[in-house]
Amino acid sequence: MFLAMRLGVLGAGHVGLPTGAALAHSGHDVWVSDIDTDRIDSLRQGVLPFQEQGLDALIQDGMDSGRLSFVPGLRDHVPGTDVVFICVGTPPRSSGEANLLALESSAAALAEQATGDLLVVEKSTVPLGSAERLRSVMKRHNPSVTFRVASNPEFLKEGNAVDDSLNPSRILVGADSERAHEIMRDVYRPLIERGVPYIEADLRTAELAKHASNAFLSLKISYMNAVARLCEKSGADVVKIAEVMGADARIAPQFLNAGLGYGGFCFPKDVAAFDRLSSRWGYDFPMLREITRINDEVIDVVVQKAEGALWNLEGKRIALLGMSFKPGTDDIRYAPALILAERLLNEGAAIVGYDPEAGDNVRAEHPRIEVEDDVYDAIAGAHCLVLCTEWPEFEYLDLDRAKATMKYPIVIDGRNQLDPERMRKYGFTYLPMGRPPVQP
Numbered sequence: 001m002f003l004a005m006r007l008g009v010l011g012a013g014h015v016g017l018p019t020g021a022a023l024a025h026s027g028h029d030v031w032v033s034d035i036d037t038d039r040i041d042s043l044r045q046g047v048l049p050f051q052e053q054g055l056d057a058l059i060q061d062g063m064d065s066g067r068l069s070f071v072p073g074l075r076d077h078v079p080g081t082d083v084v085f086i087c088v089g090t091p092p093r094s095s096g097e098a099n100l101l102a103l104e105s106s107a108a109a110l111a112e113q114a115t116g117d118l119l120v121v122e123k124s125t126v127p128l129g130s131a132e133r134l135r136s137v138m139k140r141h142n143p144s145v146t147f148r149v150a151s152n153p154e155f156l157k158e159g160n161a162v163d164d165s166l167n168p169s170r171i172l173v174g175a176d177s178e179r180a181h182e183i184m185r186d187v188y189r190p191l192i193e194r195g196v197p198y199i200e201a202d203l204r205t206a207e208l209a210k211h212a213s214n215a216f217l218s219l220k221i222s223y224m225n226a227v228a229r230l231c232e233k234s235g236a237d238v239v240k241i242a243e244v245m246g247a248d249a250r251i252a253p254q255f256l257n258a259g260l261g262y263g264g265f266c267f268p269k270d271v272a273a274f275d276r277l278s279s280r281w282g283y284d285f286p287m288l289r290e291i292t293r294i295n296d297e298v299i300d301v302v303v304q305k306a307e308g309a310l311w312n313l314e315g316k317r318i319a320l321l322g323m324s325f326k327p328g329t330d331d332i333r334y335a336p337a338l339i340l341a342e343r344l345l346n347e348g349a350a351i352v353g354y355d356p357e358a359g360d361n362v363r364a365e366h367p368r369i370e371v372e373d374d375v376y377d378a379i380a381g382a383h384c385l386v387l388c389t390e391w392p393e394f395e396y397l398d399l400d401r402a403k404a405t406m407k408y409p410i411v412i413d414g415r416n417q418l419d420p421e422r423m424r425k426y427g428f429t430y431l432p433m434g435r436p437p438v439q440p
């Protein structure tokens with residue numbers, strides 16, 4: 001039987017907002033708080049801090065139903081709340097280790113406000129052992145209250161976070177007491193009854209499973225990028241190889257696309273953090289460093305392709321198509337396109353970029369990049385075009401128009417999105433990743 005509970009969410013970001021809105025959608029009474037009070041004010045007026053498909057509607061529904069609210073501080077909200085989800089950022093330190101300061105201060109702030117039993121759940125991706133740390137911080141700050149902890153890692157993909165929250169592929173809950181597990185089953189009762197796989201584990205297993213999952217997806221991508229390098233040397237085609245491999249259900253077709261590699265705020269930092277935590281726990285895991293090395297190498301490969309085609313990069317104008325870290329988002333954190341842009345700028349090239357959503361973010365953070373709002377304005381006058389992020393609209397580029405305005409008809413396809421035969425037909429020099437090049 002479903003029992004509506006009072007839930008709290010700390011952190012109104014890419015994880016906290018879809019999580020809070022989805023929990024309210026399932027019938028719970030949810031408050032969301034953030035140390036950034038301007039963000040809370042904007043959310044109260046229906047203004048989201050970033051784009052995420054369907055999130056504005058889900059949040060509006062929650063606010064209209066009275067089940068979702070945004071609160072500027074914790075005072076008065078913690079007492080009476082059954083469960084608080086911590087969804088604060090865990091950005092990387094320069095060592096690669098996750099910075100857990102926000103996690104610790106959230107725990108301290110919660111403990112200071114708590115008056116009765118409280119279950120605190122970590123949703124952010126955190127290193128093994130963090131939940132136990134959380135519990136001891138809370139105990140230290142407020143010894144009179146019983147704090148339970150659970151680990152309930154998110155598996156949200158940006159651009160798909162609403163659907164991933166409403167229809168998760170699985171729910172993982174790690175806890176160290178049967179009472180905490182009981183409470184979490186009550187939280188997720190509507191999804192459990194709909195048949196969503198619900199996996200219970202101990203705390204450390206749940207924490208480790210999240211890092212193991214993300215690193216494995218990164219491994220698939222880097223593996224295919226290494227195969228792509230071999231294809232480039234031997235003349236084989238990595239796209240065909242991915243098709244063959246993906247047809248085997250044990251391998252599965254997803255995340256086998258070679259190209260400019262992975263970016264975003266999860267994979268790069270999670271692989272590094274997993275490596276650091278692994279060695280902290282006494283296990284050297286060099287495979288993780290290899291995943292990162294291969295992902296970094298891809299940028300060199302594209303720079304070499306550009307040099308091969310253009311000879312000197314100084315004074316050349318290079319157009320980058322797609323600058324977000326993947327299609328469907330305006331997020332440019334650790335975007336391969338921008339890592340490439342900085343490299344090319346340092347080699348003396350002029351960079352002009354176009355992205356359907358991320359243009360303003362690039363303008364704000366990368367002043368050396370000229371950003372155009374129209375794809376053909378970006379292409380005009382370029383000596384070379386590099387397709388960096390596979391937005392669907394790039395498949396339908398007017399190639400005649402592009403070729404007529406480019407200085408040289410050279411396209412480097414960093415995502416293997418375009419059809420080589422079509423590129424041949426239109427007379428381009430076409431340089432894909434791990435596939436035979438096309439020369440006119």
Ligand code: UDX
Nearest residue numbers: 154155156157158255256257261262263264266325326
């Ligand atoms: C990822 C995980 O998928 C999600 O489960 C986790 O909770 C957070 O991290 P996200 O960062 O939103 O989600 O991105 P995702 O869709 O997984 O893509 C990551 C990167 O890998 C992108 O830069 C994408 O372009 C790249 N990628 C993906 C490839 O280079 N090749 C592929 O085959 C697939």
